[in-house]
Amino acid sequence: MELIIGGAFQGKTAFAKENFRISDDEIFICNKDSAPEFDKKCISHIERFSFWCVEHGIEPADYFFEHVENIGEKIIISDDISCGVVPINKTERAWREANGRLLIKLSKEAEHVERIFCGLSQRLK
Amino acid sequence: MRIYLSGGAKNGKSMFAQEIAKKLSSEGHLWYLATMEPKDDEDDARVIRHRKERAGWGFKTAEWGRNIALHCGETDCKGTYLVDSVTALLSNEMFCGMSGDINKSAPEKVANELLDFSEIAENVVFVSDNIFCDAAFYDEWTDSYRAGLAFVDRKIAEKCDVVAEFSCGQIIFYKGAELI
Numbered sequence A: 001m002e003l004i005i006g007g008a009f010q011g012k013t014a015f016a017k018e019n020f021r022i023s024d025d026e027i028f029i030c031n032k033d034s035a036p037e038f039d040k041k042c043i044s045h046i047e048r049f050s051f052w053c054v055e056h057g058i059e060p061a062d063y064f065f066e067h068v069e070n071i072g073e074k075i076i077i078s079d080d081i082s083c084g085v086v087p088i089n090k091t092e093r094a095w096r097e098a099n100g101r102l103l104i105k106l107s108k109e110a111e112h113v114e115r116i117f118c119g120l121s122q123r124l125k
Numbered sequence B: 001m002r003i004y005l006s007g008g009a010k011n012g013k014s015m016f017a018q019e020i021a022k023k024l025s026s027e028g029h030l031w032y033l034a035t036m037e038p039k040d041d042e043d044d045a046r047v048i049r050h051r052k053e054r055a056g057w058g059f060k061t062a063e064w065g066r067n068i069a070l071h072c073g074e075t076d077c078k079g080t081y082l083v084d085s086v087t088a089l090l091s092n093e094m095f096c097g098m099s100g101d102i103n104k105s106a107p108e109k110v111a112n113e114l115l116d117f118s119e120i121a122e123n124v125v126f127v128s129d130n131i132f133c134d135a136a137f138y139d140e141w142t143d144s145y146r147a148g149l150a151f152v153d154r155k156i157a158e159k160c161d162v163v164a165e166f167s168c169g170q171i172i173f174y175k176g177a178e179l180i
Helices: A012-020 A046-055 A060-067 A090-109 B013-024 B041-054 B086-094 B106-120 B140-159
Strands: A002-006 A027-029 A042-044 A075-079 A112-117 A120-123 B002-007 B030-034 B060-063 B080-084 B123-127 B162-167 B170-175
Touching: A002 A012, A002 A090, A012 A042, A012 A075, A012 A112, A042 A046, A046 A060, A046 A075, A046 A090, A060 A090, A075 A090, A120 B170, B002 B013, B002 B140, B013 B080, B013 B123, B030 B041, B080 B086, B086 B106, B086 B140, B106 B123, B106 B140
Parallel strands: A002 A075, A002 A112, A027 A042, A042 A075, B002 B123, B002 B162, B030 B060, B030 B080, B080 B123
Antiparallel strands: A112 A120, B162 B170
């Protein structure tokens, strides 16, 4: 598994496409309003999946590892949502923490972890 | 040499930018390119504080809040420039006028003008801000600004010799560490 994280709009998808030769058709973009489909090779905006989980009382890390097949072949992309002010909204507070727990588990499983900043990558693992 | 520095607020990037700009410059050709257009007492106080912090460093100040391309030629473009900040420049260009309209072409204009300027100048140190890592869903107005700033960051960082992020006063290089 490859994990790609970084702030919003930093070029994470472009990095994935370039380095892992994937097309738009192979990317599933998570949505905070509906259940995810994990069959595609690349799962993007996993933080939105985390939000959907929190709103439905689900722990994202549990759901992810129960529902994803061939985890080792996946490319996972997440916005880094960990560095702002503690959100005033309770759901958003829970979301930030749940996504953090998910990313820690994903990074343990991942072969590589890349952090993208201004379109440039830094290998964390 | 072109250097791009970003990071969260109060992480040490401005002080490092001043130091590296001074180190790169030759006598009498060191410019502080101030892009913030003061709009109230708070801004005025910030300008005064920043001027005090730069006192004695040898910076000449140019206040260019927008239209960087039109200003080229007002100074010796051969000098070393500290552009502080890309963030304020984009804000001025994107949200001009009282109508509340967004100038959606501003990010491309700012990126192109800064890149053209950096081709002429001897050295440019750009300072930007990392506003991309918080847990919030923004309105379209704010999110288009975030996307715009990230666009400018990425366009310029691609061409820069050195790109670094600041965290807790520590520098994290993405390229060009050996040049500093």
